[in-house]
Amino acid sequence: MSDSSPLPPVRLHPEAELARDALSTPLLSRAARLARWAGPDTRVDAGAGLVDEQLPAAAEVLGLTGEDAEAHASEAWRVAVDTGLVEVVDEDEGTVAAGEELALLTGGSPHDVLAVWQGALETVLADASVPDIDGLDDALDEGGEIDFSRLEWDPDAEADFLDGVLGNLYLLTVSEDGPGESPVPLPALAASMIVPSDMGEPTNDVLEQVSDAMMKLDDQFRLLEPVGLVEYQPVDEALMADAEEEPAAPVDDTDVTRYGMVRLTPLGRYGLRARLLEAGFTAPAVGELADKGADALFDGTAAFPRRAAQAETEAWLARREPLVAARELLAAAKGGDAGAPLRRLRCQQALSLVGAEAEPALREVLGDAELGGLARVWLAERGAADVPPPSEAMIFWLTVDTVAAQLAAEGNSDELQELVEGLAQQHQGFFAAAWRVEHPATADVLEAMGRLHPDKRIAKEARKAAFKARSQQGG
Template sequence: MAKSGNTGNVFDIGELRRLVDELGAGPREARAAVLEGAVADNEDCDCPSCGTDALTFPPVELSPDGELAASVLKVPLVLDAQRLAAWTGTREVSPENLLPDPFLPCAELGLPSPARLHLLWVVAVNTGMLRVSRGVAAPGPLVLSPGLPPEALLGFWDGVVMDVLDRADEGLTGSAVVDDHLAEMLATLYAVGEGLSSATLVKGILQSHEVACEARPAEMRALTVALPGELETALSLLGYCGLIEPSQAGWPRLTPLGIWAVRQDLLREGHDAPTGAEVAAFADLGAAELVDAIVKGSAAPSAVTVWLESRRPEVAARELVKVAVSGTAGLRGAVGRILEELGPEAETPLREALSEPAMWRYAASWLHIRDLPAPDLTPADSTWLTVDSLASLIHLGNVPEALCGFDALEPGEDLVRLVEEMALVDHPDTIAVLDLLGAHHSKAAVAKSARKAAMKVRSR
């Protein structure tokens, strides 16, 4: 999520990807157990696409726009911002465009601190309740009322939440550690839906802080004592802001308005955060239609989950294998990623795929990973899969990811030797892959080897 000013994550991006994939729609206890085991490793990746890596979140059900819009007018933060705007009226401000005496409005409006006043002032000014010009604050163009269209009230609410998250850079909650991880904490609560215990959230923050900041034992002991209280204070503030409420179990969870706002922020950052209605249409597609939509980019990863849940694993696998055996590397790559979501229940169609020339290596690998009997793959077979994997990314237009994938496929191995072995396998896309590496790989020796290998393949 944007605008948090965070320097770390409650759960790092890669870990959160695994978490939201595993959480699904399982029982609350199972989801909590998954999250309890999460530890942020905070390792940097050199892949050029990692900085914009998109997460896939479980589908959510949003409340109707009319209900959400009506709820906006009841948020304590919004009500107090309206009170502050009315109290201010037309008034001179300081050179910093703030109220010159913050303690006066705090006393007259019953606000707990100048920090709360500043948050309300930012919201009132940025949303148009107040307008500051030439040292004077005056009523702005925005007048909130139940008569405003739902889209206008929701647009206003979106701006309010962005202002709240922006304040994390300057100390929103009173806890520097919570502020650092606020956006990721909200995204995690969004992924879980029914909420998480405060103890689980505290554990995630502590683990992340210890790893990312290399905190010393003395610091961790002090933080372990202080953080539970700091988090409770932060959650209370987020409740005041309309984002957090207690679940039936008493755990912190997002309010309906919180779900709506966090989803807006996730979408702005390019993450896959669909509603249930958006992915429901994919359930009735055939396998070929689903794979085609994935290849064209019109189906988000969440559509795959809905599609798989709507049919038995064996049926789904058989349909997917049929698409892959006669398709390009791009189709095989898309099918392979879907098949990874299936468990041993899909063994029969994958075992049948061992007789298909273009799919048997994938099938054997799939079976091996699940500790099921399967033919052994030779080094040449593994190299063929490397070529096919890179070719699938090229077919999908993901050249940077293909280059990153090449470096990651054989960690610690001699990449020049791997290129030479790629030239020996019988694959229809060998030349395309070697041309890509020859033209774009950052290591001169690898690029040179790829160009020479491509010439040898062409000469055959």
């Protein structure tokens, strides 16, 4: 992912709901229970981890049994320390006390709770980036620190790989053409990091890399599920039963699920968005513009996909009276700058969601050169009486404005090509009249029509008209 362009907006659940989700995650709830259990007799080692003698008692407090009970208790304790639920009061004695953050879990705001959970997430992500390494003891230097040069492992590369995978999972989740709430197959997620986008049939070497990445991700998502980031269906153990034999490729959707399925939870969407923002990405959320002006609404939704732009606009309209909203939208849509056509398109889309109470605002701009056309369209669609017919000049101006807006919103899309073909077919002599339209985007629109129209003769007419328009504009 590039941090230079905004990501699609994410739909977040209310913070109060997300805070409840955070408090109920296995890892944070265990960490909180251990923080409340810890007392004067609790001892920690030099790294603030529970001493081995106290792990059985910690596991018992958490109701954990089995061979992994103490490991899970140790992990929960580490989260409690890292998030400030527990603090070391005497390093020499190894004694601890409840930390200031513990009170936030019961007396703090939802945002406070989520901040604590975010700290827990960072701890788990750091752990997930550390693979099981054979011969770790042999890699320790004289001071007891890990000498990474002795290992076939780059900690920065491992962290970057996991960040990239989670970034791709976030992008798939929030994209309008992605799976949305549905889980993503682990092979597809692994392939998104390994297989080049321009590669046709993957080579055996690339497929082997994808398989290795899947096994790594299987371990990592098992660690990330207890903190509430994802819901994860692990890789079927039977597929890995024979290490010497490569598992067969999945043959149907049911088979694919055996290779692992992962879904970003609502809490996970919140957490990853926070990390993306901190990393410098533009990661908008639906509803952020609801309390801002119409100009901010238009600017903010300029790059949004259609459904996301509508959801953001609906949230904005919900806070305003229809007539007041319509007047504000129309005022913000005016202008002759390069972004103005797209603002008017967003205005038209917003006004389509407003009821008949807005009619006076539309009638007030019937005589406006920039807004009169869209006002007539709005009134006519609602069967309003006494709507003056548009002049030919207004029709052509609105046409140029509409095409300019579509170019800004979608570029050279199939939908725009259909619009261009339709215009040329419906209006005989369109180009002979269009080049005279006094709109700042006239020449650009005619050039685009020449580029998009499949008929060479008509495309040539459009290019000639564009040349005339530029000459008229002095450019």
